[in-house]
Each structure stands twice: as structure tokens, then as C-alpha cells.
Amino acid sequence: GIQVEQSPPDLILQEGANSTLRCNFSDSVNNLQWFHQNPWGQLINLFYIPSGTKQNGRLSATTVATERYSLLYISSSQTTDSGVYFCAVGSGGGADGLTFGKGTHLIIQP
């Protein structure tokens, strides 16, 4: 099956800093999503981005499908950005569900 690798596994930053999270995947995909998991376990949708670039406020994402990677950018970090960020991919008709990476654990210190 498809493999998903996220880096870095852990990231500690000061409030106001910028960060880049990376997601590499091993095969062609037709679904790529970025999520933020809050401390209660809820997965919050950030981006649906199988290709191209999107922006939403302080967050933006880019997927280069031909090179099999995606990047999530967080600018001017706030303490509420802390948590685990997951990249998840899907292929084919979607019947295999999403394959998740192990996540990046982000801590924003005041």
C-alpha cells in the first residue's frame, strides 16, 4: 500500500515564528488532506489539496503531485496552533480510505 512520511516528527517554536511541515508519499494520489488534531482528538480539516496551492488565513499548503510531496506552511504561529498535524492521502476510487502519516507534533511556546 501507499506509504506516507511526515517531517519533522516534533517541532517546538516560539509564538510568532513560521514553520513548514512536509509530507512525502510513495505513489500517485487523487486525495490529499491536511488535518489538525486538537487535544480532545477531533480532526479539523485544514486543506483538501491533491494538487496545487491554497491559502486560508495564516495557513497555506502546496502539493506537487508529480514529485509526491506536500507542504503545510504556518505563519505567525499562535499558542492555539499547538497540536498534531496529519497528512493523509487516498488513491484509486477512494475505496482504500485515507492513509495517514505519523503526524508532526507542534508546540508553540508563549
Added chain:
Amino acid sequence: ETGVTQSPTHLIKTRGQQVTLRCSSQSGHNTVSWYQQALGQGPQFIFQYYREEENGRGNFPPRFSGLQFPNYSSELNVNALELDDSALYLCASSLDRYEQYFGPGTRLTVT
């Protein structure tokens, strides 16, 4: 627009028992997927239901089974519970198997 809901929020069961978890999909969605998330790991795909039929399954044994109802809500049933089944169970709904939206999860503890 109502989001994805799951019940119960927490559950404690004994090894060998059976459990049923429930999920109501987001309005307008016809696909429900279930995931298991062990502590410190990413979610793992259990199976997917599309228009009331199972159309995809991950690497989980047959004691994990499910249903999807005509209103697209869904159940996950787990028989003969094992200690390793302790996890957060997440349900996601989507329209035609694309962008998935997750519910808050059910935290299952098996003792």
C-alpha cells in the same frame, strides 16, 4: 448544516464482550469511513461504506463489521473484544468518497 456526530463519546468494555459504535454523517454525504487511532499513532482505515455497501476494507479481522443505513448513518461493531482494541474510533463522512470530514470520535477502553 450538521456535522458528523458519534456516540457514545466514551465506553468501557471487558475483554470478550461486543460493542457497537454509531455515526451520523454530515448532511448530503453518502459515504462513511471508519478509522482506529491507537495512542500516539495516526488513524488506520478500518472500512468504508458507500450507498449502504461495504466497498473497501483495511487490514482488520472479520470481527470488525459494520452497517450503513438508508439515511447514510453507520454502525461499527466489534466482537470478542481484545485489550489491543482500546483506541479512539473515528468516523468520517464524504460525498462520493472524496474530501472526508471527521466526527469527534469514541474512546473505547477494553479491560
